[in-house]
Amino acid sequence: MIYLDYQATTPLAPEAREAMLRWLGGPDSDTFGNPHSPHRMGRMAAAAIEVARENVAALMPSGGKTIFTSGATEALNMVLLGTSGDVITFATEHAAVLDCQRAVEAQGRRFTVLPVLPDGRADLEALRAAITPATGLVAIMAVNNEIGVMHPLAEAIAIAHAAGARVLVDAVQAYSRLALTPSRPPLGPDYVAASAHKIHGPKGIGALWIGPDAPLPAPLVHGGGQEASLRSGTLSPALCAGFGAAARLAAGDREAQMFHVEHLWNLARDAFAGWELNGSAEHRWKGNLNIRKDGLDVARLMSDCRNIMFSAGSACASGSGRPSHVLRAIGLTDAQAKSSIRLGFGRYTSAQDIETAAATINAAAKEQGL
Structure with missing residues (x-):
């Protein structure tokens, strides 16, 4: 089996697994305590969480506050529904943002979805035209989960801040890989959402960074007042420790991983010569290759290549039968969108994986006469 679906999730790093195991203690251990309890076991668990928080925060902009959530979806929802003013976002955003429209509008606030350019980048002129003094929040991805395109974050943030609006950055695909722009306004974001399982950490935990000047x-959740009274509920020391270990691992070899991913990208581009690239070739995270062959039957291709784990779009939208809203937003027809595949690779992908997968996929496409 060859795994090429890194945008959906990443393999759990051994370092993260080891960090988690200690806090999955049985009845004979002293590591199963509730981190909100005042006794020694509780204090031990709380200390482990704070170490993890520091490691996660080290990859966020400086200053501010980092709180743990169940994932990036919760973090995004918390800001979209828990702040004031109208919301502006873009047509290629994740469903965790776009599907908040009805809830935001139910609060009496406008929710505006702006177009993107044909290369997938945010239309900054549309943002300038749409933003008003009533705009409270601009929600924008750092890196798109389907096509890997990077938005012009610094420019979008500057436009929003000049109008008095705050900026929420969905950094799920960028966290630990790319700088999230300067840490403070007017150039830095106000809120950043991240998810552990996209950086070789465990599923079920994410983080929300709140800037030092952001309200x-x-x-969304009420109860015991944990996480600065923003997210009540007992934290999992094991999940926090796993996230922290994954963040520490990423911080330690970020440059090496960037080099590795770029090498794999070059191999993949050569191996898939003749396929059309979806989205900008220049402004993108190179661990994401979204390509198409017009007329391709993707369902048949995936069946014929069942030992290659790749995607026909976002994992969150799989099985819907609808063409990708991201690919439609950059101008592809329904038929073109449905003939596209996404290959994602990273830390544990080898050059041999790319070469073998490309040979298998190309042979299967050729069997379709393409």
Whole structure:
């Protein structure tokens, strides 16, 4: 089996697994305590969480506050629904943002979805035209999960801040890989959402970074007042420790991983010569290759290549039968969108994986006469 679906999730790093195992203690251990309890076991668990928080925060902009969430979806929802003013976002955003429209509008706030350019980048002129003094929040991805395109974050943030709006950055695909622009306004974001399982950490935990000058959002969950009263509920020391270990690992070899991913990208581009690239070739994270062959039957291709784990789009939208909203937003027809595949690779992908997968996929496409 060859795994090429890094945008959906990443393999758990051994370092993260080891960090988690200690805090999955049985009845004979002293590591199963509730981190909110005042006794020694509770304090031990709380200390482990704070170490993890520091490691996660080290990859966020400086200053501010980092709180743990169940994932990036919760973090995004917390800011979208817990802040004030109208919302502006873009047509290629994740469903965790776009599907908040009805809930935001139910609060009496406008929710505007702007177009993107044909290369997938945010249309900054549309943003300038749409933003008003009533705009409270601009929500924008750092790196698109389907096509890997990077938005012009610094420019979008500057436009938003000049109009008095805050900026929420969905950094799920960028966190630990790319700088998230300067840490403070007017050039830095106000809120950043991240997810552990996209950086070789465990599923079920994410983080929300709140800038030093940003107002705290209203909580979605009420109860014990944990996480600065923003997210009540007992934290999992094991999940936090796993996230922290994954973040520490990423911080330690970020440059080496960038080099590795670029090498794999070059191999993949050569191996898939003749396929059309979806999205900008220049402004992108190179661990994401979204390509198409017009007329390709992707369902048949995936069946014929069942030992290659790749995607026909976002994992969150798989099985819907609808063409990708991201590919439609950059101008592809329904038929072109449905003839596209996404290959994602990273830390544990080898050059041999790319070469073998490309040979298998190309042979299967040739069997379709393409």
